[in-house]
Amino acid sequence: MAIVKFTFEDPNIPPKELEASLGDNISELADDNDIHINHNCGRVCACSTCHVYIEEGEDSLPEISDREEDFIDRALDPRIESRLACQCIIQEDDAVIEVLVPDQTRIIGHEH
Template sequence: MKAINITFTFQDGQPDQTHVAAEGESVLDVALNNNIQLQHNCGGVCGCSTCHVYIEQGENDLPEISDAEEDFIDRAENPRINSRLACQCVVQGGTSDLVVRIPPQHFLGH
């Protein structure tokens, strides 16, 4: 299996973190496995927009955006042209490393 690096950058000023992702893992999986807090209210099944991220680099090596994902991104806070849902960004063994910007998270009850 091919592995790539995912560099997570944070809009709230946290230092960048780079982690290895195996083919078949989602950006959400890699974040959660490395103690990066990323909301995922639906459990990572493309049922909400809480794992909304910006793909800064490597977007061509991710699966094409689905209609369902696009609908949920439209409901996300501050969507951009490079917006994706982390649960739907599955590493496919491409050649490019990913750079993923995590927007500020709004955790209820925290």
């Protein structure tokens, strides 16, 4: 099983560590475990609202595409470790991935 460790810019949200399987999507994993990450486009790489920072485990995810990179450029505070959670599919069964979730109150998105 892979391990995904979520931490949050919002200091009021405690860290959460989850087990995940090969092929799991970080955005869906978050949603299934009551972790709020906006995803206005329905997880089809057509916006930047699911922007997160992958602080560890980038090698266990697919390489960033040109399309994803274009949308990350539109996100708030993009960094070298920025990814769209909807495009982060776990590709290694023994992965350890650390995800920093930006403060979602700063992102215009729907509540789900």
